[in-house]
Structure formats: structure tokens, C-alpha cells
Amino acid sequence: MKSCKMRWIMLSVIALAISYSEVGQVFAAEPNRVVIPNSLQDVEGGGGGDDIPDIPFRIQYLCPASQFMSLSNRPHLITHFAARPDASVTAPRTCSLDDVQFRMSTTNATAPLSLTFADNVGSDETIVYEGSLTTHTDNIGPVGGPKEFDYIVELHTPFLYDPNQGNLLIDIRSHSGWIDISPIHDWSRDIFNDHCVYIDDDDALVAAYYLNIPVIQLTLSKPCEYILAGDQNDDCKVDLLDFAIMAANWLIDCNVTPDNPACVQK
Ligand SMILES: [Ca+2]
Ligand SMILES: [Ca+2]
Numbered sequence: 001m002k003s004c005k006m007r008w009i010m011l012s013v014i015a016l017a018i019s020y021s022e023v024g025q026v027f028a029a030e031p032n033r034v035v036i037p038n039s040l041q042d043v044e045g046g047g048g049g050d051d052i053p054d055i056p057f058r059i060q061y062l063c064p065a066s067q068f069m070s071l072s073n074r075p076h077l078i079t080h081f082a083a084r085p086d087a088s089v090t091a092p093r094t095c096s097l098d099d100v101q102f103r104m105s106t107t108n109a110t111a112p113l114s115l116t117f118a119d120n121v122g123s124d125e126t127i128v129y130e131g132s133l134t135t136h137t138d139n140i141g142p143v144g145g146p147k148e149f150d151y152i153v154e155l156h157t158p159f160l161y162d163p164n165q166g167n168l169l170i171d172i173r174s175h176s177g178w179i180d181i182s183p184i185h186d187w188s189r190d191i192f193n194d195h196c197v198y199i200d201d202d203d204a205l206v207a208a209y210y211l212n213i214p215v216i217q218l219t220l221s222k223p224c225e226y227i228l229a230g231d232q233n234d235d236c237k238v239d240l241l242d243f244a245i246m247a248a249n250w251l252i253d254c255n256v257t258p259d260n261p262a263c264v265q266k
Pocket of ligand 2: 230231232233234235236237238239241242
């Protein structure tokens, strides 16, 4: 009877921890934001996307480690990905994808990226967002741009990125493509050519060069200066989010199931 009660309490706490993480209590205070390319932080990019809905796609783009100098080249948790509307956008805009998957990895790849997607992926590749997505811009900013980065994607799984270990690769694919309308993002032009490969096919293994990259903004958590037992996500505090991470791995035995994605080789 006692063990039944203990099990019930354990399951309740795990459920509470998971629901707590799902409402977005993540990596809060004092985030850092990095715009890539750095040079376009306060400058409208020379390119702009087209309205191309309903087309499956896969896109990879490379963010060089040198773009993260403002973070003193220290490891950070990437918690949000954002883009901004192109100057040609004239009104608020809401865009959806039925299915989209964002992956991030630390890669030794440099520009020009390989046209074979798999060649560019780092060994720590992580699915950081998966599922449907609705993103919105209020189109805030001067007529000629740059607009605010308010097409925001809060990652389901923050990604620990250390610029000392390589460049950051972002890999996005969608089978549905943008439904009805697409965001019309601001794009760089003649900056980081060959840092981006793209194809209108989410299953393709080989892409073509895109001679631009979207201007993006990454939000990163402030690194923790301390070693704290139980701090699973290195945000300098032990709370229910750490418990949720532990609960997600509950009863995994890497000696028995080393192929489990949660079992990362030391
Ligand atoms: Ca533009
Ligand atoms: Ca923590």
C-alpha cells in the first residue's frame, strides 16, 4: 500500500514537472540576443523572400562561430529562433506550417556548405522544435526596415552551443510548407553567400545553393558561472524544469539501450 502511494506521488510530481516545462517556464533572466549576420543587426538586408506557400522544403544554414563574439565565445543555451519581415511587408501577417522540424548541431563544416545535407550535420544534432507552428509579425519598424524580429519560435528543446567547438548549423524542413501565405522574411544579400543550401523537397538528400541567408536573431541564456548538482540545463538553478528533464529520461538504461537518443556518449 505504501509503495503504491509513493508511486502515485512520484507520477504526480513528474506530471507536474512536465506540464510546468510545457507552459514555457524556461531559461528566464537576462537573455543575450545575436543577429546573424551581425552586420545587419540594425540594417535592412538587401534581399527579401517571396510569398511561396504550400511547397515542402528543406533549408540548412551555417552560422559561423565568429558571429558569437559578443558572447565571449562561451557556451550558451539557444532558447529562441526569430526572423523579421522584409521591408516590402506592409501589414501584420500570420503564417502557419502544419509540420516543421528545426534541428541544430555544432559542425566542422565551413562555407561553402556541401550540397549533400548529411555532410553538414554535426554529431550533436538535436531536434529543437517539432510539430505545427503559427508565427506572427505585427510589422513594427520603419517603412524601409529593418523591422522587429517578431516572427518568434520558442524551441521545445534549447540547444547548448559552444562556439569553441565549431560553427552552428540550423536545419529546417517541412512537408506542408507554409499554408496559404508565407512570412516574406528579410534576407541578407551578398553576405555569407554559400552558407545556405535549400530545396523545394523535404525528403531530398541534395540541395542547391541559396545565395542569401535569412536574417535571424537567436536568443541565448546567460551562462551559469557555477557547478550546481541537479542543474540539468545549466541555467544556474535547480527547479521543476530540471526535474522534467530527469523525468523524461526516467528508467532509461544506456547499458541496455545505448541507441536511445538520450544516451549521449561522453
Ligand atoms: Ca530586405
Ligand atoms: Ca536548471
